[in-house]
Amino acid sequence: MTQATMTQTKVDNGVNVQALIGAREALEATPAAAQFKWRATCQWVNGTHSRSTVNSFFGLGEEQERPRSFTVDADHPEVFAAEDNAPTPAEIALTGLASCLMGGVASVAQHRGIQLYSVRATVEGDMDLQGILGIDDEVRNGFGTIRVTFNVDADASQEEIRALVAQAQKRSAVFDCMTNPTNVVVDVA
Structure with a gap:
Protein backbone atom coordinates (compact mmCIF):
# COMPACT_ATOMS: atom_id res chain seq x y z
CA MET A 1 0.00 0.00 0.00
CA THR A 2 1.36 3.45 -0.87
CA GLN A 3 2.08 6.17 1.63
CA ALA A 4 -0.71 8.26 0.05
CA THR A 5 -3.25 5.47 0.48
CA MET A 6 -2.28 4.83 4.09
CA THR A 7 -2.64 8.48 5.12
CA GLN A 8 -5.52 9.30 2.71
CA THR A 9 -3.50 12.22 1.36
CA LYS A 10 -4.88 13.68 -1.84
CA VAL A 11 -2.60 12.74 -4.73
CA ASP A 12 -2.22 15.31 -7.51
CA ASN A 13 0.02 14.42 -10.45
CA GLY A 14 -1.98 16.64 -12.81
CA VAL A 15 -3.95 13.78 -14.38
CA ASN A 16 -7.76 13.73 -14.40
CA VAL A 17 -8.22 10.00 -13.83
CA GLN A 18 -12.00 10.30 -13.54
CA ALA A 19 -12.14 11.80 -17.05
CA LEU A 20 -9.91 8.99 -18.36
CA ILE A 21 -12.11 6.35 -16.74
CA GLY A 22 -15.20 8.06 -18.12
CA ALA A 23 -13.65 8.10 -21.62
CA ARG A 24 -12.76 4.43 -21.30
CA GLU A 25 -16.30 3.53 -20.27
CA ALA A 26 -17.77 5.58 -23.15
CA LEU A 27 -15.45 3.91 -25.67
CA GLU A 28 -16.27 0.46 -24.27
CA ALA A 29 -19.93 1.21 -24.90
CA THR A 30 -19.25 2.60 -28.41
CA PRO A 31 -16.20 0.79 -29.88
CA ALA A 32 -16.49 2.58 -33.26
CA PRO A 87 17.01 16.86 -33.67
CA THR A 88 17.28 13.95 -36.07
CA PRO A 89 14.12 11.99 -36.89
CA ALA A 90 15.58 9.08 -34.88
CA GLU A 91 15.97 11.35 -31.83
CA ILE A 92 12.39 12.54 -32.29
CA ALA A 93 11.27 8.89 -32.31
CA LEU A 94 13.09 8.41 -28.98
CA THR A 95 11.35 11.47 -27.51
CA GLY A 96 8.01 10.06 -28.69
CA LEU A 97 8.73 6.83 -26.81
CA ALA A 98 9.86 8.70 -23.68
CA SER A 99 6.84 11.02 -23.74
CA CYS A 100 4.35 8.21 -24.25
CA LEU A 101 5.82 6.20 -21.37
CA MET A 102 5.98 9.34 -19.18
CA GLY A 103 2.30 10.10 -19.77
CA GLY A 104 1.49 6.54 -18.79
CA VAL A 105 3.58 6.75 -15.62
CA ALA A 106 1.78 9.92 -14.51
CA SER A 107 -1.66 8.51 -15.32
CA VAL A 108 -1.09 5.13 -13.68
CA ALA A 109 0.47 6.79 -10.61
CA GLN A 110 -2.54 9.08 -10.24
CA HIS A 111 -4.94 6.13 -10.61
CA ARG A 112 -3.01 4.07 -8.04
CA GLY A 113 -2.77 6.92 -5.54
CA ILE A 114 0.99 7.36 -5.88
CA GLN A 115 2.21 10.93 -5.46
CA LEU A 116 5.04 11.71 -7.87
CA TYR A 117 7.67 14.30 -6.97
CA SER A 118 9.95 13.92 -9.96
CA VAL A 119 10.21 11.52 -12.87
CA ARG A 120 13.01 11.46 -15.40
CA ALA A 121 13.39 9.05 -18.28
CA THR A 122 16.63 8.69 -20.20
CA VAL A 123 16.27 7.01 -23.58
CA GLU A 124 19.22 5.78 -25.61
CA GLY A 125 19.10 3.97 -28.94
CA ASP A 126 21.92 2.06 -30.66
CA MET A 127 22.12 2.45 -34.43
CA ASP A 128 24.71 1.21 -36.92
CA LEU A 129 24.79 3.78 -39.74
CA GLN A 130 26.22 1.26 -42.20
CA GLY A 131 22.63 0.29 -43.00
CA ILE A 132 21.28 3.82 -43.62
CA LEU A 133 24.33 4.78 -45.70
CA GLY A 134 24.12 1.65 -47.86
CA ILE A 135 27.53 0.38 -46.74
CA ASP A 136 26.19 -3.00 -45.59
CA ASP A 137 22.76 -4.28 -46.69
CA GLU A 138 22.84 -6.82 -43.86
CA VAL A 139 22.69 -4.03 -41.24
CA ARG A 140 19.21 -2.77 -40.43
CA ASN A 141 18.49 0.93 -40.88
CA GLY A 142 16.77 1.38 -37.52
CA PHE A 143 17.66 0.96 -33.89
CA GLY A 144 19.24 -2.30 -32.77
CA THR A 145 18.48 -1.73 -29.09
CA ILE A 146 16.68 1.03 -27.20
CA ARG A 147 17.18 1.42 -23.46
CA VAL A 148 14.83 3.45 -21.26
CA THR A 149 15.87 4.19 -17.68
CA PHE A 150 13.43 5.79 -15.25
CA ASN A 151 14.42 7.68 -12.13
CA VAL A 152 11.30 8.16 -10.03
CA ASP A 153 10.92 10.01 -6.74
CA ALA A 154 7.50 9.16 -5.34
CA ASP A 155 5.59 8.08 -2.26
CA ALA A 156 5.96 4.44 -3.26
CA SER A 157 8.20 1.44 -2.79
CA GLN A 158 10.63 0.36 -5.53
CA GLU A 159 8.32 -2.56 -6.23
CA GLU A 160 5.35 -0.22 -6.72
CA ILE A 161 7.43 2.06 -8.97
CA ARG A 162 8.53 -0.92 -11.09
CA ALA A 163 4.90 -2.03 -11.40
CA LEU A 164 3.85 1.50 -12.33
CA VAL A 165 6.49 1.71 -15.10
CA ALA A 166 5.58 -1.81 -16.31
CA GLN A 167 1.90 -0.82 -16.62
CA ALA A 168 2.82 2.37 -18.50
CA GLN A 169 4.94 0.25 -20.87
CA LYS A 170 2.11 -2.26 -21.33
CA ARG A 171 -0.33 0.48 -22.44
CA SER A 172 2.09 2.68 -24.45
CA ALA A 173 1.09 3.12 -28.10
CA VAL A 174 4.59 4.24 -29.10
CA PHE A 175 6.24 1.32 -27.28
CA ASP A 176 3.90 -0.98 -29.19
CA CYS A 177 4.77 0.70 -32.52
CA MET A 178 8.49 0.31 -31.83
CA THR A 179 8.36 -3.29 -30.65
CA ASN A 180 5.79 -4.82 -33.00
CA PRO A 181 5.55 -4.76 -36.79
CA THR A 182 3.35 -1.96 -38.09
CA ASN A 183 1.95 -1.88 -41.60
CA VAL A 184 3.32 1.32 -43.18
CA VAL A 185 2.16 2.27 -46.67
CA VAL A 186 4.20 4.88 -48.59
CA ASP A 187 2.64 6.34 -51.74
CA VAL A 188 3.32 9.17 -54.17
CA ALA A 189 0.35 11.38 -55.11
Whole structure:
Protein backbone atom coordinates (compact mmCIF):
# COMPACT_ATOMS: atom_id res chain seq x y z
CA MET A 1 0.00 0.00 0.00
CA THR A 2 1.36 3.45 -0.87
CA GLN A 3 2.08 6.17 1.63
CA ALA A 4 -0.71 8.26 0.05
CA THR A 5 -3.25 5.47 0.48
CA MET A 6 -2.28 4.83 4.09
CA THR A 7 -2.64 8.48 5.12
CA GLN A 8 -5.52 9.30 2.71
CA THR A 9 -3.50 12.22 1.36
CA LYS A 10 -4.88 13.68 -1.84
CA VAL A 11 -2.60 12.74 -4.73
CA ASP A 12 -2.22 15.31 -7.51
CA ASN A 13 0.02 14.42 -10.45
CA GLY A 14 -1.98 16.64 -12.81
CA VAL A 15 -3.95 13.78 -14.38
CA ASN A 16 -7.76 13.73 -14.40
CA VAL A 17 -8.22 10.00 -13.83
CA GLN A 18 -12.00 10.30 -13.54
CA ALA A 19 -12.14 11.80 -17.05
CA LEU A 20 -9.91 8.99 -18.36
CA ILE A 21 -12.11 6.35 -16.74
CA GLY A 22 -15.20 8.06 -18.12
CA ALA A 23 -13.65 8.10 -21.62
CA ARG A 24 -12.76 4.43 -21.30
CA GLU A 25 -16.30 3.53 -20.27
CA ALA A 26 -17.77 5.58 -23.15
CA LEU A 27 -15.45 3.91 -25.67
CA GLU A 28 -16.27 0.46 -24.27
CA ALA A 29 -19.93 1.21 -24.90
CA THR A 30 -19.25 2.60 -28.41
CA PRO A 31 -16.20 0.79 -29.88
CA ALA A 32 -16.49 2.58 -33.26
CA ALA A 33 -15.70 5.88 -31.50
CA ALA A 34 -12.35 4.41 -30.39
CA GLN A 35 -11.08 4.35 -33.99
CA PHE A 36 -8.62 7.26 -34.30
CA LYS A 37 -6.40 8.51 -37.13
CA TRP A 38 -3.47 10.66 -35.99
CA ARG A 39 -1.86 12.86 -38.66
CA ALA A 40 1.13 14.99 -39.40
CA THR A 41 2.13 16.84 -42.54
CA CYS A 42 5.79 17.38 -43.29
CA GLN A 43 7.28 20.11 -45.47
CA TRP A 44 10.85 20.21 -46.75
CA VAL A 45 12.70 23.36 -45.60
CA ASN A 46 16.21 22.95 -47.05
CA GLY A 47 18.87 20.27 -47.20
CA THR A 48 17.86 17.61 -44.66
CA HIS A 49 15.81 20.11 -42.61
CA SER A 50 12.04 19.54 -42.55
CA ARG A 51 9.10 20.86 -40.53
CA SER A 52 6.13 18.74 -39.52
CA THR A 53 2.80 20.22 -38.48
CA VAL A 54 0.14 18.56 -36.35
CA ASN A 55 -3.28 20.13 -35.91
CA SER A 56 -6.15 17.76 -36.65
CA PHE A 57 -7.08 14.13 -36.18
CA PHE A 58 -10.06 11.84 -36.59
CA GLY A 59 -11.58 10.40 -33.42
CA LEU A 60 -14.85 9.89 -31.58
CA GLY A 61 -16.49 9.36 -34.96
CA GLU A 62 -15.58 12.73 -36.48
CA GLU A 63 -12.82 15.14 -37.45
CA GLN A 64 -11.23 16.91 -34.48
CA GLU A 65 -9.49 20.27 -34.91
CA ARG A 66 -7.12 21.48 -32.23
CA PRO A 67 -7.26 25.14 -31.19
CA ARG A 68 -3.66 25.56 -32.37
CA SER A 69 -1.11 23.78 -34.53
CA PHE A 70 2.12 22.24 -33.29
CA THR A 71 5.33 22.11 -35.29
CA VAL A 72 8.30 19.79 -34.98
CA ASP A 73 11.48 20.44 -36.93
CA ALA A 74 13.92 17.70 -37.87
CA ASP A 75 17.40 17.83 -39.37
CA HIS A 76 20.69 15.99 -39.24
CA PRO A 77 23.93 16.95 -37.47
CA GLU A 78 26.88 18.68 -39.10
CA VAL A 79 28.83 15.39 -39.11
CA PHE A 80 26.38 14.33 -41.87
CA ALA A 81 27.16 17.51 -43.86
CA ALA A 82 23.84 18.98 -42.70
CA GLU A 83 23.03 22.20 -40.86
CA ASP A 84 21.98 20.71 -37.47
CA ASN A 85 18.87 22.92 -37.18
CA ALA A 86 16.91 20.39 -35.12
CA PRO A 87 17.01 16.86 -33.67
CA THR A 88 17.28 13.95 -36.07
CA PRO A 89 14.12 11.99 -36.89
CA ALA A 90 15.58 9.08 -34.88
CA GLU A 91 15.97 11.35 -31.83
CA ILE A 92 12.39 12.54 -32.29
CA ALA A 93 11.27 8.89 -32.31
CA LEU A 94 13.09 8.41 -28.98
CA THR A 95 11.35 11.47 -27.51
CA GLY A 96 8.01 10.06 -28.69
CA LEU A 97 8.73 6.83 -26.81
CA ALA A 98 9.86 8.70 -23.68
CA SER A 99 6.84 11.02 -23.74
CA CYS A 100 4.35 8.21 -24.25
CA LEU A 101 5.82 6.20 -21.37
CA MET A 102 5.98 9.34 -19.18
CA GLY A 103 2.30 10.10 -19.77
CA GLY A 104 1.49 6.54 -18.79
CA VAL A 105 3.58 6.75 -15.62
CA ALA A 106 1.78 9.92 -14.51
CA SER A 107 -1.66 8.51 -15.32
CA VAL A 108 -1.09 5.13 -13.68
CA ALA A 109 0.47 6.79 -10.61
CA GLN A 110 -2.54 9.08 -10.24
CA HIS A 111 -4.94 6.13 -10.61
CA ARG A 112 -3.01 4.07 -8.04
CA GLY A 113 -2.77 6.92 -5.54
CA ILE A 114 0.99 7.36 -5.88
CA GLN A 115 2.21 10.93 -5.46
CA LEU A 116 5.04 11.71 -7.87
CA TYR A 117 7.67 14.30 -6.97
CA SER A 118 9.95 13.92 -9.96
CA VAL A 119 10.21 11.52 -12.87
CA ARG A 120 13.01 11.46 -15.40
CA ALA A 121 13.39 9.05 -18.28
CA THR A 122 16.63 8.69 -20.20
CA VAL A 123 16.27 7.01 -23.58
CA GLU A 124 19.22 5.78 -25.61
CA GLY A 125 19.10 3.97 -28.94
CA ASP A 126 21.92 2.06 -30.66
CA MET A 127 22.12 2.45 -34.43
CA ASP A 128 24.71 1.21 -36.92
CA LEU A 129 24.79 3.78 -39.74
CA GLN A 130 26.22 1.26 -42.20
CA GLY A 131 22.63 0.29 -43.00
CA ILE A 132 21.28 3.82 -43.62
CA LEU A 133 24.33 4.78 -45.70
CA GLY A 134 24.12 1.65 -47.86
CA ILE A 135 27.53 0.38 -46.74
CA ASP A 136 26.19 -3.00 -45.59
CA ASP A 137 22.76 -4.28 -46.69
CA GLU A 138 22.84 -6.82 -43.86
CA VAL A 139 22.69 -4.03 -41.24
CA ARG A 140 19.21 -2.77 -40.43
CA ASN A 141 18.49 0.93 -40.88
CA GLY A 142 16.77 1.38 -37.52
CA PHE A 143 17.66 0.96 -33.89
CA GLY A 144 19.24 -2.30 -32.77
CA THR A 145 18.48 -1.73 -29.09
CA ILE A 146 16.68 1.03 -27.20
CA ARG A 147 17.18 1.42 -23.46
CA VAL A 148 14.83 3.45 -21.26
CA THR A 149 15.87 4.19 -17.68
CA PHE A 150 13.43 5.79 -15.25
CA ASN A 151 14.42 7.68 -12.13
CA VAL A 152 11.30 8.16 -10.03
CA ASP A 153 10.92 10.01 -6.74
CA ALA A 154 7.50 9.16 -5.34
CA ASP A 155 5.59 8.08 -2.26
CA ALA A 156 5.96 4.44 -3.26
CA SER A 157 8.20 1.44 -2.79
CA GLN A 158 10.63 0.36 -5.53
CA GLU A 159 8.32 -2.56 -6.23
CA GLU A 160 5.35 -0.22 -6.72
CA ILE A 161 7.43 2.06 -8.97
CA ARG A 162 8.53 -0.92 -11.09
CA ALA A 163 4.90 -2.03 -11.40
CA LEU A 164 3.85 1.50 -12.33
CA VAL A 165 6.49 1.71 -15.10
CA ALA A 166 5.58 -1.81 -16.31
CA GLN A 167 1.90 -0.82 -16.62
CA ALA A 168 2.82 2.37 -18.50
CA GLN A 169 4.94 0.25 -20.87
CA LYS A 170 2.11 -2.26 -21.33
CA ARG A 171 -0.33 0.48 -22.44
CA SER A 172 2.09 2.68 -24.45
CA ALA A 173 1.09 3.12 -28.10
CA VAL A 174 4.59 4.24 -29.10
CA PHE A 175 6.24 1.32 -27.28
CA ASP A 176 3.90 -0.98 -29.19
CA CYS A 177 4.77 0.70 -32.52
CA MET A 178 8.49 0.31 -31.83
CA THR A 179 8.36 -3.29 -30.65
CA ASN A 180 5.79 -4.82 -33.00
CA PRO A 181 5.55 -4.76 -36.79
CA THR A 182 3.35 -1.96 -38.09
CA ASN A 183 1.95 -1.88 -41.60
CA VAL A 184 3.32 1.32 -43.18
CA VAL A 185 2.16 2.27 -46.67
CA VAL A 186 4.20 4.88 -48.59
CA ASP A 187 2.64 6.34 -51.74
CA VAL A 188 3.32 9.17 -54.17
CA ALA A 189 0.35 11.38 -55.11
